[in-house]
Amino acid sequence: MTEAVPGGGAEFARVRLRTTIRKYRASAMLTQKEVAGELGWSVSKLLRLEQGASPITPSGIRALMSLYGVTDPAVIESQVEMAKQARGPMIYEAISSEIATREYQELMGLETGAKVIYKYEPAVIPGLFQTEDYASNLSQALKLSPEQIEGQVELRMLRQANVLESTPRPELNFILEEAALCRKIGTNEVMLEQLDHLLERAKESDISLSMLPLAAGAHPRMGTAFTILQFDDDDLPDTLYREGANIETISIDKPDEVQYYRELFAELHKRAGDFPSFSDQLVDIRRQRFSRTEQEVD
Template identity: 75%
Template sequence: MTEVVSGGGAEFARVKLRTTIRRYRAGVGLTQKDAAEELGWSVSKLLRLEQGTSPITPSDMRALMSLYRETDPEVVAEQVEIAKQAREQTTYEAFSDIATREYQELMGLEMRAKVIYKYEPSVIPGLFQTEDYARNLSRALELGPERIERQVEMRMMRQANVLESPSRPELNFILGEPALSRKVGTNEVMLEQLNHLLELAKEGDITLSMLPLASGPHPRMGTAFTIFQFDDDLPDTLYLEGADIETVSIDKPEEVQIHRKLFAELHEKADDFPSFEDEVEEIRRYRFSRPERPTD
């Protein structure tokens, strides 16, 4: 049995499937229209399968493998098994009322990635948020009490699945200055959050950098992006998040490469300033260590 579910779950199986069937189709030189006609399917059905918006049944997978001239019975059996696993409950399906399919997929891939590159301009990334920071952030978004607690529960589960895994990925994160200096909750909440980041920065497989506002403008200033790199034959995958867009995944090599280059450029900009630890220490001292004004 193919070990797909262990680490990444059905989310990883779904991404792997849609990548595989697109690669197979390209390998035999068929367009989506040609392949759909050969199978007696509508083009929209094949499109949904290749985009991952519809599940692939084992019988559909066998039909695709036959059309794409895969004759090795072991390979066919493996792909059929992955199709079965992709139809199982995802790791975060219990949170489908508060997490989109794309966001569940992102969280699933975190568990299977070898390296994660992330730029987050506005808030502390979910993987690094303390419980109080996460709760106050959700409260600021004007969510109801029950939804807030479910958001926090999901975030803590996500952190445990990634950060406490013996095979956790290497994490390379660049945080915009607003992410570190924007007050979420009380000064006490922020000091705890910043202290937590400093502890994480000491770990050998976590690299944290801060991009100051003084570094100037750049592409994607208001958009967070994440690049996943895998050990498997899965290509690098890009996720975009922002106030003006929903979470979307892109596995087009040219787009991934553009963002890899941008990440490197942002890292160079950050390196022109004091170290992450020094920047955080300054923010702690001058923004959150003074007594707070009493509220009415």
């Protein structure tokens, strides 16, 4: 398994480059067909580069900058260095698709360098806060093979190290549905350890946890978890990741869609604020649902 990394790598460089080269082409008022013709490229090649589907070479980025009229040596060299970084290994590229989907791997790669991560989770404890026993029992409940269970748990612990132990690390702003905190995964002991872990995380200044009780009522995205990554970089647009029973998507260049979910998150956060604090509600859940012995529960 890959070792923990201190921040963003090739993932950020690829997203930043695809955004930058489209921005410079728009400033030069050139079409993709005109650029391809000038450089002797196919339109499909330029399209792949602008979509981030193919990494661009340093010589390729120099050719584009020259064509787009960029003459500042510092700007050109920064883009060349970015192109070199973009051709490096992805943080999680060695992970099997049986352990994590392509969309999930891209999310994990990008989140290591986000400035703020917003997340709404309706069903289970978010992966960044799962204990090892909780993660293992959750994977078992999903009827995964022993190899998949081991791989997923190991990946989850690595992901936590990459994000939570990085300096600086992202600010985390999470909303959890009541059901995610009440759903029993494993034994009472597993749940008590998990809830205690959440209570400790909730004390950290750069982590904001809110609970949305069932009493808060219905809302447009019940059942669909979503994550918004916000970056401290003008060339890295906000990224939206959605996951549900029949959906898993990652959207990087859809500002209207991202804005819709930002507004939804703000609305859910406002609703959650009408109830007692996260820690107070979690203490009640812990006491009422999981503090009894297994024999008493049975």
